[in-house]
Amino acid sequence: MPISFNLTNINQESGNSIHIFSGKPGTKPIYTDQATLSEKYRRGVKLLRIMLAVLALTAIVSLILSYISRNYLSSSVAANIPIAIAAVSAVLLVPVLMTYAAFYIKSKRIK
Template identity: 45%
Template sequence: MFNTKYVMRKGLALAENEEMEMLSSYAREGWILYKFGTLGYKLKKSNPQQLQYSLDYRNNPDKEYFLYFKEAGWSYVCSIGNTIHIFSAPEGTKPIYTDNDTESEKYVGQYEMTKKIAIPSSLCTILLLILTLLSKYGYIPDIYRKIFGILLIASVIITVYTVIPCMSFYSKINKSGIKEDTKNRSRNYKIAYVLLTIMTLLLVSLFLLSKFNFLSIGNAVFYIIFFICILLGIFICLIK
């Protein structure tokens, strides 16, 4: 009989509470978390236990960090890359974070870190998409088309794996009460809204000019403008 079990993760950034509850459920069945796997959790067979789990983010934590959790009744279990840490405690133990402000603080660092990658990768994806479309429709020599295509695929993968967690952390911060500077948020919202309005009017104008044969415009131009409008719309929804 196997004494270990491997359980896939759903995604800590998107389903943190569900993941922790899942681990608690397994503990009640006698499967106790002992280590992170590549894309999941490694559990070992033991006596059924009434455990609750809590996840925290801290880059390169020191001994005082773990001592703080221990004194609060939480035992260290495992980590991912010395950044994401899981602790366990008997059910009924007082939560580590007892209010919205302190709970949201743990997401701020992760949000700032993922944002530094998500924004450049998103801009790179837009640029590569534009270059790929221009190459496809003959505005750039076709020899570069495969190069742009390969780079675009890599950029999209990086963007997906950083933008989604970034959006999730941002949402958790706002729901918990810690928000970015109101004045900066308002300014960014206005800038994005003006740009979206301009791009939308430009898209409609070019479509009408092309429709009535006043101007000959390639499909690539419409795709690019439309894609930019979508990204601006998503950005507005995020900062509103």
């Protein structure tokens, strides 16, 4: 049985064409001048710094809790939960760190 799609109602608000920028004639698009482009990267660096701090703190606290639970709890399941949380935090930490570094370098070059 072949699958068919009805594409007649897609994107009717913009006249079935690609909508990229809408503004008064002569309006300059955002992120085309130095000031707004620099602001874009500064905001990105700030957000990524917060994400980096939260993930790093989560990984560190989870490792500390893992150490405490291994020494003071008899249940191996309870001892493995903080390790799993630390592993997930560490896996997420790497791409966030790489993105943060790229945004930071780009923001310094734009200034």
